Amino acid sequence: MGKVFVFIEGLQDLKKGSLELLTAAKASGREVVAGLIGANVKGLAAKAAQYGAKTVFIADASTLAAYNPDTFAETLTVMIKESGADVVLGSSSSLTRDLFPRVAARLDSGVASDCTILQLTSGDVKARRPLYAGKCTAEVEFVGSPVKFVLMRPNQLPVGSPDSAATATNKDFSPPAGTGKITNKEVVKGTSTKTDLTEANVIVSGGRGMQNGENFKILEELANAIGATVGASRAVADAGWVPHSMQVGQTGKTVAPSLYIAAGISGAIQHLAGMSGSKVIVAINKDADAPIFQKATYGLVGDLFEIVPKMTEEFKKALHK
Numbered sequence: 246m247g248k249v250f251v252f253i254e255g256l257q258d259l260k261k262g263s264l265e266l267l268t269a270a271k272a273s274g275r276e277v278v279a280g281l282i283g284a285n286v287k288g289l290a291a292k293a294a295q296y297g298a299k300t301v302f303i304a305d306a307s308t309l310a311a312y313n314p315d316t317f318a319e320t321l322t323v324m325i326k327e328s329g330a331d332v333v334l335g336s337s338s339s340l341t342r343d344l345f346p347r348v349a350a351r352l353d354s355g356v357a358s359d360c361t362i363l364q365l366t367s368g369d370v371k372a373r374r375p376l377y378a379g380k381c382t383a384e385v386e387f388v389g390s391p392v393k394f395v396l397m398r399p400n401q402l403p404v405g406s407p408d409s410a411a412t413a414t415n416k417d418f419s420p421p422a423g424t425g426k427i428t429n430k431e432v433v434k435g436t437s438t439k440t441d442l443t444e445a446n447v448i449v450s451g452g453r454g455m456q457n458g459e460n461f462k463i464l465e466e467l468a469n470a471i472g473a474t475v476g477a478s479r480a481v482a483d484a485g486w487v488p489h490s491m492q493v494g495q496t497g498k499t500v501a502p503s504l505y506i507a508a509g510i511s512g513a514i515q516h517l518a519g520m521s522g523s524k525v526i527v528a529i530n531k532d533a534d535a536p537i538f539q540k541a542t543y544g545l546v547g548d549l550f551e552i553v554p555k556m557t558e559e560f561k562k563a564l565h566k
């Protein structure tokens with residue numbers, strides 16, 4: 246039975262997507278190895294152990310604080326080789342979408358990316374990924390790939406309970422010195438302190454029905470009341486009302502929250518492609534024939550400028566008594 250390697254993005258805490266993958270890896274009955282690369286990431290090893298990792302490979306160095314494709318790819322390649330794992334799982338993010346193909350190429354292997362269903366057993370791995378803006382899904386199998394790399398969208402798998410008594414063997418790795426062709430000159434971080442859209446459990450999104458960027462403040466108020474992240478349609482990002490980092494959809498971010506509230510969004514196929522994996526969709530639109538209502542779990546036909554503030558008020562009363 247081959248081992249399974251879970252790559253964990255080194256941040257302040259383990260992302261929910263990493264916990265989902267550790268849970269799935271443990272449930273497969275395979276031996277679970279986790280890999281951590283970053284600066285000050287050592288502390289995360291204990292949590293990885295609680296979710297099923299038996300061994301944690303750690304490359305912890307100040308030079309790994311910012312993502313460098315060469316250094317990260319080289320380090321991860323060495324880790325995977327040493328682990329002997331034949332399946333490598335990662336939670337889809339801009340970092341892993343860049344990193345995994347580089348490492349897979351080094352190991353003469355293939356990557357199934359953007360997957361929403363994972364079938365990991367003791368002897369096999371298959372995955373499903375949406376195609377054609379979510380109109381169908383394709384089953385992905387690996388043929389002649391010594392290592393099988395799967396990138397899962399976050400929020401697709403359950404998270405198990407941690408075993409507080411579980412421990413792992415930690416193995417330290419040093420990043421390769423001076424092999425990279427790329428040097429990071431500057432890292433400009435976004436100012437938002439909210440959970441990233443791709444990780445958010447609740448999202449409130451606005452479309453052209455918001456009329457201007459200033460009006461997004463009523464969505465911010467609703468989002469603050471319910472602990473949500475604010476998203477947007479492409480129409481409003483293109484209009485410059487909000488930054489493109491907030492765009493949900495085919496050419497924006499793919500999200501899968503428990504609750505997605507769409508205000509003043511018509512429900513174009515390209516928008517649906519990015520959010521139709523949401524568990525519950527609430528649409529607010531004054532046009533009863535808007536296509537979004539065909540996807541919505543709950544539809545509110547009316548003026549968003551009346552409905553959204555009322556929702557905020559009611560949520561505040563209910564949640565912050």
Ligand SMILES: Cc1cc2nc3c(=O)[nH]c(=O)nc-3n(C[C@H](O)[C@H](O)[C@H](O)COP(=O)(O)OP(=O)(O)OC[C@H]3O[C@@H](n4cnc5c(N)ncnc54)[C@H](O)[C@@H]3O)c2cc1C
Binds near residue numbers: 510513
């Ligand atoms: C290649 C390609 C890629 C694309 N990628 C994306 C993408 O990633 N994401 C994306 O979102 N789009 C994408 N688009 C654009 C997409 O086709 C739509 O144009 C866009 O999603 C429309 O945005 P919208 O719903 O905000 O605006 P509209 O379609 O104009 O809808 C506005 C809605 O607001 C409602 N409304 C107006 N006033 C109110 C009110 N007071 N109260 C309640 N409701 C109100 C209207 O009834 C209407 O339904 C892409 C298009 C192409 C061609």
